[in-house]
Amino acid sequence: MLRDTWAEINLNHIRGNLIQIRETLSNHVKLMAVVKADGYGHGDLESAQMAEQAGADVLAVAYLEEALRLRSYGITLPILILTPIHAEYVHLAIEHDLMLTVINASWFKEMRKYKPSSSAKKLLIHVKVDTGLGRIGIQSQKEWDELVPWLTAADIVVDGFYTHFATAGKADTTFLELQTNRFMEMMDWSKKSGLYIRHYHCAGSAAALRFPKLAMDMVRIGAAMYGFYPEKLVHSVKLEPVLSLHSKLMQIKKLNKGEYLGYDNSYQADEEQWIGTVPIGYADGWSQGMQNTEVLVNGQRAKVVGKICMDQLMVKLPGPCAEGTQVTLIGRQGEEEITFAELASHIGSVSQEISTSLTARVTRKYKDVEEAWTHWGKRTKQKPFKKAVM
Structure with missing residues (x-):
């Protein structure tokens, strides 16, 4: 990767x-x-x-x-x-x-x-x-x-x-x-x-x-x-989310009260705060409609601030963090979770619009792939047809 x-x-x-x-x-x-x-x-x-x-x-x-x-x-x-x-x-x-x-x-x-x-x-x-x-x-x-x-x-x-x-x-x-x-x-x-x-x-x-x-x-x-699926309306099954989305903080900076960030000065700090830049943007399928959503950093929610760029976005951190800290855009950290349903509600859409919007620039890492390959190989006597990791 x-x-x-x-x-x-x-x-x-x-x-x-x-x-x-x-x-x-x-x-x-x-x-x-x-x-x-x-x-x-x-x-x-x-x-x-x-x-x-x-x-x-x-x-x-x-x-x-x-x-x-x-x-x-x-x-x-x-x-x-x-x-x-x-x-x-x-x-x-x-x-x-x-x-x-x-x-x-x-x-x-x-x-x-x-x-x-x-x-x-x-x-x-x-x-x-x-x-x-x-x-x-x-x-x-x-x-x-x-x-x-x-x-x-x-x-x-x-x-x-x-x-x-x-x-x-x-x-x-x-x-x-x-x-x-x-x-x-x-x-x-x-x-x-x-x-x-x-x-x-x-x-x-x-x-x-x-x-x-x-x-x-x-x-x-x-x-x-x-x-x-509409969880509140379905009681016969309890289905599991399949995809989670992650990145890492690539740079940390302090923003002083009154300073701006983002294209068109789209965010102004109302207090001194820490900002983290994350390498994902609308060219990855994370559209500008995701502005003001939240991500997870160190198990805490952090708001996306400013306009989302083609290749990066910025988040208001809960405090100073180390560069390289994992950021979860969809999924769980500790007791907190960002779900597809939450994000879909924010943009007025459905969960599958978000998953299908993720472009090929976002690497897919597959869990339990060896078990899948073993079954496939036994049935077809073919080699695995696609490299996957994890």
Whole structure:
């Protein structure tokens, strides 16, 4: 490690979180582990590996590139791509046994220009329906009826039919109930069409943990595998945080009353105080929105002061400290803890925005990696696919 800023990732916590969630599900319910966006910033390969060890049945990613990367490193679990791919790349999906999301009939018409007629493999697809999130998916029975003739082709298998909830993490369930009722109506369209559909799924992390009756044939677990879930609303599990973020004080200075620091004189000392500079900034994913949050130094909270710079930030220390003292931006020191939820509340967002924002400049250190490698090597007879430390 060439710099004093790193994220520490506990692989056992990923596996343990998924095992806990797996145990809450009925035996017939499959678990899809969502490892998109580089495993929500935790590492896609490592997350996929832990998901497999925890008994996940399927993986999901956002884009074709993510799926191909997993395949190139020996991941063999079924993979669903949640975002529709360009029809011209259908041969890659077939070649690498990838399942595709479809949202309209026009995609099939275009796809037929590119699907190899010589291929004996069938194309597995999941139909996405929009029940109220307003993102992607069919909304009307007319759109469904236009899809049906394409879905009945001999070389097409409808592996899934699914939607996504907009408010599953909120205490008020009114809109979730509206979406559920809408999904039931859409499921009725599909069943009346006579098509055989292998899996119906609607529950992401929060819905799966809060409402077991919504598990249907499969649940999609993304945020919760990394310890992000609405803790106050969920009592069936106690999930562990997976990622902590650390750095070190690179310089200490005394700021006199009335003196300024930061771009645009963004902070003025109201008393004599000690300031520490920490080598992490918005180019690492620690945005200027994190101004006025707190970090931990010697087990005490220290406020981030002044505008956050591209490569550094400054904190008001509880007193004089030694250069090189560890700073914890996410995680625990002694009795104090900075959580993703605390920081997400500060910026008006969600925990996963913070973890996925951490750039490649932040070294990932993996705990318990030897155990993961041992399991992987026994199963695949391959060498470890990615160097990790700790």
